[in-house]
Amino acid sequence: MKIPLFKLFLLFSLFSLSLSHEPQNLLVFPRPLIVEYSELDEDVNLRCTSWRFAGEANNLSPWKTVPKECAEQVKEYMTGKGYVYDLEIASKEAAEFAKSLQLQDDGFDAWVFDIDETLLSNLPYYAAHGYGLEVFDHKKFDDWVEKGIAPALEPSLKLYEDVLNMGYKVILLTGRSEQHRDVTVDNLINAGFRDWHQLILRSSDDKGKLAVVYKSDKRSEMEKDGYRILGNSGDQWSDLLGSSVSVRSFKLPNPMYYIA
Amino acid sequence: MKIPLFKLFLLFSLFSLSLSHEPQNLLVFPRPLIVEYSELDEDVNLRCTSWRFAGEANNLSPWKTVPKECAEQVKEYMTGKGYVYDLEIASKEAAEFAKSLQLQDDGFDAWVFDIDETLLSNLPYYAAHGYGLEVFDHKKFDDWVEKGIAPALEPSLKLYEDVLNMGYKVILLTGRSEQHRDVTVDNLINAGFRDWHQLILRSSDDKGKLAVVYKSDKRSEMEKDGYRILGNSGDQWSDLLGSSVSVRSFKLPNPMYYIA
Known part of the structure; x- marks a missing residue:
């Protein structure tokens, strides 16, 4: 919402200039109107930032869609620098943690990654569906997944390569179903x-398990297989919480959808 | 950082007006300078917002002070509406969760609250110490605590009264030491x-225990005493994580300090 405010004032400046040959009292007219508008705008903006913060801090109850009044902010965030910077700091902190650990030489130190909105971005799909404003449509989303064209989230790709190079075993744990295995492999590669x-x-x-249960069960199996889950990166709290949790978890931003 | 931007453009508007009787080419001079400044400003602002988000999502490694370039944003956040709105949404979500549960009639359903930056605000102290820019000084902070004048965080007071009225047993669990008991009781009342x-x-x-260990130990004792810890409100992740965690936790915002 900052750019519109900026534009508004630029417009106002130009408007003032164009009026500057008019009597002085005309100049004062548009100011209070504009200030009123931007204060309202500012307030909605702050409330929506609070909503996003609450989501990232896991304070929100399960939610189905982005609140209507926050749709514009979420779109701006997802398509602007804010999202990129949030991904970057999450990956940077994760890499520093990964580096700080002394791995054992048995090859059982693992880092778990979720896929959607963690390694691969479905932003092209969500851009065509209101950035989370529309109720999630499984059928349409499956069609998108089957295209296999989701781009990498660059900061996550960097972390992925970093932890590989450090000697971690990378385990991908996704809510996608087995029927999407081939296209998922191709897309990732x-x-x-x-x-x-x-x-x-x-x-x-x-099938039918909550994500947090399914993912906990799978992590528990990893542990039974001897893996030590040191790190876990995911955009949903259900990727990170439950049982057999990693030593440290990294919550990637996602204000577009919520999975329990 | 929005208000300075706003003021800058207002200044620019007035400046333009005052110049409007001058030749036109003079008018174009200040524009690129200002845009350049605000873009830089904007970028630092976004990076600092990312830093705050990362903190609230528990992605940051332990940190000692607010990054210098973020000091201004943290100050504005703590003294502006952003902090209040974040507290409000955390309390609102907590109250909705509290209400959604069917309590048993044995009086053992508990809600745990931390105190500092959860029920009581030490903002007057931190305002005098750079809003987290200065390294934490135990001695000075203890002197402040002994004054016993920390105000309530209003959204938390509302939640506190709500859960009391719903029949929860309220348990206060603080990192403050026993020697501050009397002044803490007086301050709370x-x-x-x-x-x-x-x-x-x-x-x-x-003494000497990490906060997350001390608080986990105390929650474990509560459980041994028969309490069911349904909710937990705290501004530090060390208030909420560890063992014997509550059914749901609510992370209140705090970009000023970190306790492990």
């Missing part, structure tokens, strides 16, 4: 991801 | 808090 140790998708046994 | 069930402060046995 085309986007630059390589050398993962395991790719776990929802099998028919996992 | 003067700020409007009443009828808590227990007030737990750090005893000599708890």
Whole structure:
């Protein structure tokens, strides 16, 4: 919402200039109107920032769509620098943590990554569906997934390569179903991801489980297989919480949708 | 950072007006300078917002002071509407969760509250110490605590009264030491808090424990005493994580300091 405010004042400046040959009292007219508008705008903006903060801090109850009054802010955030910077700081902090640990030489130190909005971006899909303002449509989203053209989130790709190079075993744990395995593998490879140790998708046994239960169950299996889950990156709290949680978790931003 | 931008453009508008009797080419001079400045400003602002988001999402490694370039934003946030709105949404979501539960009639359903920056605000102290820009000084902070004049955080007071009225047992669990018990009780009462069930402060046995360990130990004792910890409100992740965690936790904002 900052750019419109900026434009508004620029407009106002130009407007003032164009009026400057008119009597002085005309000049004072548009000012209070504009200030009133921008204060309102500012207030909605702050409330929506609070809503986004509350989401990232896991304070919100499950929600279905972005609040209507926040749609514009979410769009601006997702398409502007804010989203990129938030991804960057999450990846940077994760890489520093990853580097700070002394790995054992048995090859069982693992880093878990979610896929959607963590490694791959579905922003092209959400851009065509109101950036979270529309209720999630499984069928349409599956069609998008099957295209296999989701781009990498660059800061996450960097972290991915960093932890690989440090010797972590990378385990991909996604809510996508097994029927999307082939296209998911192709999409990941085309986007630059390589050398993962395991790719776990929802099998028919996992159908109907809440994401937080499904992912906890899978992490528990990893632990039974001997893996030590040191790091976990995901855009949903249901990627990170539950049981068999990692030593440290990194919550990537996502104000567009919520998965329980 | 929005108000300075606003003021800058207002200044620019007035400046333009005052120049409007001058030749036209003079008018174009200040524009690019101002745009350049505000873009830089905007970028630092976005990076600092990302830093605050990362803190609220528990992505940051332990930190000692607010990054210098973010000091201005943190000050504006803490003294402006942003902080209030963030507290309000956290309390609102907590109250809705509290209301959604069916309490048992044995009186063992508990809500845990931290005190500093959760029920009571030390903003007057931090205002005099750079809003987190200065390294924390135990001695000076203790002197402030002993004054016993920390005001209530109003949205938290509202939640406190709400959960009391719903029948929760309120347990206060603070990192303050036992030697501050009397002044803490007086301060809480003067700020409007009443009828808590227990007030737990750090005893000599708890000295040297990390906050997250001390608080987990105390929650574990509550559970052994039969309490079901349904909700927990705190401004530090160390108030909320560890073991014997509550069914749901509510992270209140705090960009001024970090406690491990």
